[in-house]
Amino acid sequence: MEPDTSFVPQLDARQRAMLAEMGVRVWAPRPTPAAAAAPAAGTTTEARTTSTAPVPARPPVARPTVAATVASPLAPPRRPGDIDTLDWPALREAVATCQACGLCKGRKNTVFGVGDVQADWMIVGEAPGENEDLQGEPFVGAAGQLLDNMLRAVGRSRAGEGAQGAFIANVLKCRPPANRNPLPDEVAQCEPYLARQVALVQPKVIVAMGRFAVQSLLRTTEPIGRLRGRVHRYEGVPVIVTYHPAYLLRTPADKGKAWADLCLAMHTLETAAPGPA
Numbered sequence: 001m002e003p004d005t006s007f008v009p010q011l012d013a014r015q016r017a018m019l020a021e022m023g024v025r026v027w028a029p030r031p032t033p034a035a036a037a038a039p040a041a042g043t044t045t046e047a048r049t050t051s052t053a054p055v056p057a058r059p060p061v062a063r064p065t066v067a068a069t070v071a072s073p074l075a076p077p078r079r080p081g082d083i084d085t086l087d088w089p090a091l092r093e094a095v096a097t098c099q100a101c102g103l104c105k106g107r108k109n110t111v112f113g114v115g116d117v118q119a120d121w122m123i124v125g126e127a128p129g130e131n132e133d134l135q136g137e138p139f140v141g142a143a144g145q146l147l148d149n150m151l152r153a154v155g156r157s158r159a160g161e162g163a164q165g166a167f168i169a170n171v172l173k174c175r176p177p178a179n180r181n182p183l184p185d186e187v188a189q190c191e192p193y194l195a196r197q198v199a200l201v202q203p204k205v206i207v208a209m210g211r212f213a214v215q216s217l218l219r220t221t222e223p224i225g226r227l228r229g230r231v232h233r234y235e236g237v238p239v240i241v242t243y244h245p246a247y248l249l250r251t252p253a254d255k256g257k258a259w260a261d262l263c264l265a266m267h268t269l270e271t272a273a274p275g276p277a
């Protein structure tokens with residue numbers, strides 16, 4: 001049966017037909033019999049205040065998993081194209097002044113990313129912690145030291161260039177309070193920055209570290225253990241999934257698996273089709 005969209009006044013006939021074709025259900029409050037009979041707003045409030053008619057149960061609300069269109073009370077909603085055309089200086093400035101979610105209120109610094117912007121490796125982590133917030137650079141704490149060692153093991157570093165370098169960025173550019181997990185709205189608001197960084201770096205391989213990086217890039221809720229060992233894609237770029245260095249510090253027995261993941265990343269890079277000269 002086709003979804004009934006006739007009660008959503010904002011949709012025109014073409015939009016209704018498209019939604020029906022796609023089988024998409026939309027939700028809007030159905031006018032109650034009382035509301036339908038009520039006089040136009042501004043004439044009287046009597047019907048609302050005196051009505052004793054039972055309120056019909058609301059249909060369940062289908063919540064979007066990615067709240068990209070939820071407007072933040074802190075800033076006007078972004079327009080499409082706001083971020084995906086920025087060059088590096090403009091992108092850096094946009095991150096530094098961002099107020100799209102509540103994390104801006106508690107940050108000391110935004111954490112944009114570090115490394116060669118032409119590196120063929122890109123590392124994507126989760127969010128800044130306390131040290132990163134203080135220094136404005138990703139992965140500078142204990143997990144960062146492990147990440148540096150992992151990069152060194154594959155002949156790379158955050159200070160290196162090109163085939164010896166790596167660009168390191170996080171899904172969130174601001175620290176969540178007390179290092180709590182990122183919230184879906186924070187991820188949704190911040191994701192365009194990461195997407196633009198990927199588009200500008202044009203890495204040959206992305207190593208996604210930890211659950212939030214993986215979920216954000218691959219739009220999946222599958223656990224890392226089930227995603228490892230395969231080559232995924234983000235906007236056409238190969239993505240290798242591995243454990244977060246902070247997890248590896250707590251679970252050193254899994255370091256061997258992380259090493260295998262880095263080897264897969266190197267192999268993927270070596271066998272990648274050569275890009276334009």
Ligand code: URA
Binds near residue numbers: 137
């Ligand atoms: N963990 C991350 O995911 N990113 C950082 O920058 C630091 C710790």
